Amino acid sequence: MATSKKTFFFGEDHLKAGLAIEIAKGTIKGQISAKARKRIRASYKAVAQIVEKGKPVYGINTGFGPLCTTKISKSETKILQSNILKSHSVGVGPPVETDIAKLMLILKVHSLAKGYSGIAEATLDRIVWHINNDAIPVVPSQGSVGASGDLAPLSHLFLPLIGLGKVRYVKKVISTAQLYKIYGLKPLELGPKEGLALINGTQFIAAHAVKVLDRMKACLDQADIIGAMMIEGLQGSVKPFFKELHQLRPFKGSIHVATRIRFLLEGSEIMEDHIDCEKVQDPYSLRCIPQVHGASRNAWLHLKELLEVELNSVTDNPIIIDEELTISGGNFHGQPLAMALDYACLAASELGNISDRRIYLALEGNSPGVPKLLMEETGINSGYMILQYTTAALASENKGLCFPSSADSIPTSLGQEDHVSMGSISGRKAQKVLENVEKILAIELLTAAQAFEFRKPMKSGLLLDKVHKMVRKNVAFAEKDRVFSDDIEKGIDMIKKRTIIRTVQQAIQRHKLKIDSPYEDHFGAY
Template sequence: MSNTFFYGTDHLTSGICLAIAAGKIKGVIPPEAAENIQSSWEEVKKIVLSQQPVYGVNTGFGPLCDTHISEKDTSLLQINILKSHSVGVGNPIPQEIAKIMMITKVQALAQGYSGISPVTLDRIIWHIDHDIIPVVPEKGSVGASGDLAPLSHLFLPLIGLGEVFHKGERIKSSQVLEEYGLAPVSLGPKEGLALINGTQFILAFAVKAVERLNNALDAADIIGAMSLEGLTGSTRPFDERLHQLRPYKGTKLVAARLSALLEGSEIGRSHIGCSRVQDPYSIRCMPQVHGASRNAWLHLKELTEIELNSVTDNPIIFSAEDSISGGNFHGQPLAMALDYVTVAAAELGNIADRRCYLMNEGKYGLPKLLTADAGLNSGLMIPQYTTAALVTENKTLCFPASADSVPTSLGQEDHVSMGSISGRKLHQVIDNLEYIQAIELLYASQAMEFRRPLLSAPIIEACHQLVRKHVPVIEDDRIFADDINQLHQLLTSGILLKTANENAQLNHINLKSDDEFRIY
């Protein structure tokens, strides 16, 4: 992967976008894109001189699209739209999400169909490069006509208004500009509209969800395999021949990963030929359930990548004589996928909770509640209450926001996507999922203790040893919230996945997926 990304000409992926946000890759405007940007900017100036009515260039906005704006007021119009549309409420979105919004907006504008000036684009890149991140409230977008409110807040700092996060502080944008000896940008015709028309709020949440859910999917297979070992489950349902008969991509991938994770397990060999005919679904059907969630993730990743390389503002400027007022700003393509993937994420938590319950029941040679001294000790009775609560909370978050539409702009914008809500809800579900997975990891690692001295396969043993470095074996009751938080940190920091992948390389085990399942 190159250390430089060329806005407007290179193909942007979720992984590259995240790497730019992390400062691992630098995004620049190449000469070809600079020429297209300048050309589009010149075409907009021609429109102003020609007096030809073009939406948002020399007309008002929304239901005011029939109101003519004089040539001398075209710049003021663009400043006013940033001010009047900054109506977001609630807590600020994460700084990383705001930064991704800027990166994705530059990629869209740099393609040369938006009439943005090179100076304005350079200033946005300056914000990205210097990690000076605008404060963007989380609520207020209906996900059509662009993410108007959040994008307005995102770009207020260009004109010296609003607030930014800088060096760990939240301060006024004007203060930062003064510190760096910069003047506010003077917006020209169409620039304000070009900045705030687009799907970058929805898109930024989608990009981050692609990464977070990918990690959760990988963790689900590892933790599920540990649970299987604790329950002395069978690996026969992961046989490649079975899944060639129903060849969904996600299902085949999960079956192959589970087989690789469990290859060579002493625990597995110890019960070959036992009397148990088949395992409960939460063990036996991991390829089908985890795999279905992977299929949904793959769909989101593909659509997100299309959006990352699209032009989503309005109107689109092909030339001074040829501009189109269309609907590329409508968030429905991503909104529906985000809602679908919300269900996929919730289902990963649902099946994990079932495995926790199963390990508590006292079946398959495990003690009830995974404690040798049940009665005096409650053991792992109550953590499953937490998974049950989180699973139910996730179910309440699964109602699709994109199934609703409230008309806005006096009926001019009479169907909207609500995709901004879809994106935020998905992250709430993933937040809960990560805690559910931490709790299953607590259960699975404890269940494996009752299979000693038998060992599992190398990757599973490495993950189990990692758990034990942070969470000791449970012998007596203690404050299990501390254990859950420790394991949550192992998951969200990527340490568990890193341990699994490094051990796989050491043992020449292939856990890598096909290119289409990677985010770069």
């Protein structure tokens, strides 16, 4: 995900989701290159010439949306650009996470710096200043329909440029006026087209997609590790993961997951002990891990590919090719990402769904040596029974969130914008589903670790043994009932911090192991 390069050049370098995250973290610095500045100046000059000649061009010397036929005088073009930020700042709801807003700034600079938007250098420099000084605008989460760009959230994002709005600075929310007083800065006067260029675009949707891609990748990787632990705990068969099977149905995701599971189970005494048992086959939640986890990985890969195109695109309107050619098009429409995010949302939900089924399976007591409810003395103790209630509730909630937002469209702007993507809702919803999946996986991690204990003194393979020991450093084996919510919170913390991923990676590096998946690169860096 990371790069050895310490500087990213907006408008020139190729942006990926992982790079955007590194810039947001501050581990890579973003700046505008000399080559990009030349294009930016040329585009800004072209807009100035359009204003001077008085030829009607949408958003430069006309009104917006249904007011596109209303001519704006030369003297009023600058007022028009400030007014659009004010009038379109209509967002409601709790603010988005600060890192989402910061990603929006990063993605917007990169798009505008390509030199097709008529933006001023000084405006882009001020946005980069906000990024580098962690003075991040407060952006409400609701109000975008995902076409004509993410108008409302982007308007709030750029209110600080004209001295309005609020920012989160040094962990506090303050007014832009207070921030500018600290640094001795003054509000900018936006030139023709600048306000429209700032708020037209898909950066709210794309920023959410960056987070979804990162968060979903972590869930996918951890689901494989935890699923492998559950296979050991319940002594499932390793045969469903043989490459000979998956070569007959060669989906990238299935082959990769099957390879990972074999890799994780390698050297396990527990699996060797089970090799000659009389059980014919396992339930689907164990046997079909490659097919189910793999399908979700394919959805992740689809989002990754589309998002990379979007991150390096110009998505505002109109596009300034040169003084003679301006194009009012639809590059701001969020449909490409909206549909991919809805697909990813469903794929994430399914990851939680099958995880809940494995948890239930572990409680049944049908695996020799593993007691019902994962506790020896039940009756007075309920064991892990009620933890599965929580995962059932979370899995059910996720199913309700899977209705595709992109299937809906409500006309806006008096019919001028008569088909919209609702992609902003797709992004927010996918985030909520992933939050629930993290909780489900945390409970499966605790459940798998509990089942694992009943296989002693047999040993696991190297990698899963390390994971189990790490879990036990945080959560003790449960011999009797206790307040399990405390355990769950510790499990969620491990999942969110990706502790088990790091544990496996460190063991792989220390022992110089190598996974033999032909698709490692596809599902690796992003």
